[in-house]
Amino acid sequence: MHEVVVVGCGPTGMMLAGELRLAGADVVVLERRESQELAGSRGGGIHARTIELLDQRGIAERFLTEGRTVNTATFGGTRLDVGRLPTRHPYTLALFQNHIERLLLQWIEELGVPIRRNIEVVGVHADEENVHLRLASGETVQARYVAGADGGRSVVRREAGIGFEGSVATRSSLIAEVRVAEELPTDARIDERGVHGLYPMGEGRARVVVTEAELGPPTPPTLDDLRRELLHVFGTDFGVHDPAWLSRFTDATRQATNYRAGRVLLAGDAAHVHSPTGGLGIGLGIQDAVNLGWKLGQVVRGVSGEDLLDTYHAERHPAGGRALKFTMAQSLFQKAEPRQEALRDLIDEVLRVDDAGSPIAALISGLDVAYDLGEGHPLLGRRMPDLDIIAEEKPVRLFGLMHRARPLLLQFEGPPIDSGHHPERVDYVRARYDGAWELPLLGEVVAPSAVLVRPDGHVAWVGEGSTDGLDAALAKWCGTAAGRAGTVA
Template sequence: MDADVVIAGAGPTGLMLACELRLAGVDVVVVERLAERTGESRAGGIHSRTLEVLDQRGVLDRFLAEGELQPVGHFSGLYVDFDESESRHPYPLMILQSAIERLLEEWATELGVRVRWSSEVSGIRQDESGVTVELGTAETTTPATLRARYLVGCDGGRSTVRKLSGIDFPGTEATMTALIGDVELPDLPEDYVWVRRCPTGDYSAIAFEPGWYRVITSEYDRVPDRDEPVTFEQLRESLVRVAGTDFGMRNPRWISRFTDATRQAARYRAGRVLLAGDAAHIHFPAGGQGLNMGVQDAVNLGWKLASVVRGQAPESLLDSYHAERHPVGERVLHNTRAQSALVRPGAQTDALRDVFGSLMVFDDVNRYLRHLLNALDIRYPVDGDHPLEGRRVPDADLNTSEGPVYVYELLHAARPVLLDLRGSAEVAAAAKGWADRVDLVEARSEDDHWPVPAIGEIPAPTALLIRPDGHVAWATADGAPDASALRTALTTWFGPALQG
């Protein structure tokens, strides 16, 4: 084998997954068809749950240092408020995708991830023991194939890996076209608000550097061929059509196009091949969710794939990746379809936006939309009945014998944590069987109640089992917990107990 896992694509999803696998000691190679990073701005920000995930790995400060926290988010351009009680990181961070990718790549390099540029996946052969990945490569000295136990396609919306593995990508066709460019706009009025609706479409201009703007124009019922090149002249003409002027647009650094085409892979796994990020789902980029979802896919998959590669958990654990993440993808596709309907031009949509906007002042409506965007309310399917089971663990303040700590600090090593908040003999006894792969931490909670988005405050648990992705596998509020339920959860997620 050349590696345990080959990842196709060094975008945000592929890089995050590579880091997760390396943290778990897995040998991983990322193959990327580009010769080097493009520096394209694309995504403009990351939401709460992704900020939490980065905090769980101890690298959040790097991202905070390069971005700017935003006081509000938006659903189809209508403002959504965030709630400080729900998370240590309630606000979205405005940071360009180019910076996110650079920071992830720096972290990956520190962890020993190998990235092979100019290496395009062009063929796949699966058998019982592994996957042979064929590479079209510009370098004659590198082998044209790589052999690994698993291949993960993080190769974007047009994923070659998805097509080669015969995974269907059903969904809906594009009904509009958006052009995007990083340009200078010297004649933009000073009182310009970031987005304007016009009779034939809409346009937005967001400053990202002094004098520089990310301009997006959207026009409806015009869908060019996907392979038609995009030019600066097209962007200028489109801006003139919707805004009546080009605001002196000049010096394009990057021009691209996107649509509201919405599709999702029917399966996230086909044998030894898995899909994550845009390779598994594409949608209208409204409310800034695609990159976030890709990073969260990676964090869900990473520890599971590592456990299977290390031989600790059965291969069937990988099926929980589809079971947990496919419904999350469906929900995002659903809300972005709704958002794309809400931006279409016309008097009917204007009225609909007006009604929708007046509903958003109600707390319940605002909360519902906030959770669609920030993903703090996600609950994976679970058998247990404790309200934390299946949800992301709240980042509570704890006290240990070594001093204060918060829950996410315990997850920096990307290992499962069995958190005992009462010093229970049953929990300590159960933990012994998994001592090689689950960290037992004894602590006390600072607070009697913990905030749980979508539920409210709940009594602090007495013990809980936290997966490396920060989701709760088992929790109890009993003083004398049911050790058999805990053992079942440990076996389900982390494989059988040590012998003896």
């Protein structure tokens, strides 16, 4: 019997398991794959907020040293400048998913997260007390909570009876990593079908993407399907053979109607699927995981009540919905159809006026996420910037205080706040910061006298010269002192 079972050891499941472990929860990951190896390199990168989340745990550098940073992002036909966003990481990191997964695995192994492989979950049944998971082997595993991070075809979602609503696919693409007999040029093109691309990988291998003439079936594609579509678009099939990876993706866009059904929670692709355009999938899953991990950790430790879990859906469902809207709009542009081209060109004109592209750049980067935590200072509900502060007379980066994923009460001015707030639930730090407080999209905001930062990096309370509202915020987000102490790091 475990406190939490995470189903799926993809990027979302690993991040969630790491967060749960930091929160002191007894967690196990169940994974169908026998190793972390992916058949292909899959997703191509992560954006600024996701890099910030990794930075909050002290592991961003591992990813940055392996990838390549790019400070533009695309919407329609417009190149947006993400280089001016107020963050320590004003770029997208190009790094293939197989490397992202390897580095996340390394982190959760360091944290001591147990992973059981070759385990396929086929049934989930929750009662008042526990969740019972049925495995393909016939074995049963029990837990107090289950988190489905088991991808777009989530068994956990299906078994919990959670709806998955949205728009059906309008087109499909084949993606493959193959050996090629013919030398293949780098090529990216767009036609009336959609986008197509050829990317040589060296040593006679290439990654190819080709939009199909008609929406493909839900069954796995064959090499003959790939040859036929390549021939049609490029006039040759380049002698493709020996695929290391051959898959089909679509522009279907769906979102779980609820991210929580009692003891069952959903995160990542299990909670939302969309076209890969824009490269938001891995980041959305990691952001879900970082929002959920500490909350579920506090609940299983008895520090917080179950109602804290409802804030997960309340916060992440709208954030996911906004990202899905972006991918739907973006995928509409990925077709050479005269009316769509006309719209793309007009939008390009608009986005070039002054700073009109900034809201979209902030959306892609994930830095615009603002949870609805009530009226007040603009920082409330937004992510805390990684300021260079002086804490206990030493210069530190603010994110450096967040590696253990604990709530952080930072005081910049005024007489010391008498915690009465228990050191076991909140880290209290007196800090100095004389620079500007600059937020994405909003620009400079009034400096607060104190802030309560949740473990996910979002600001839960802002002091403006007094401690009004602090006790309520501590009770809501940090629970009572009665529970079991957390954090393993």
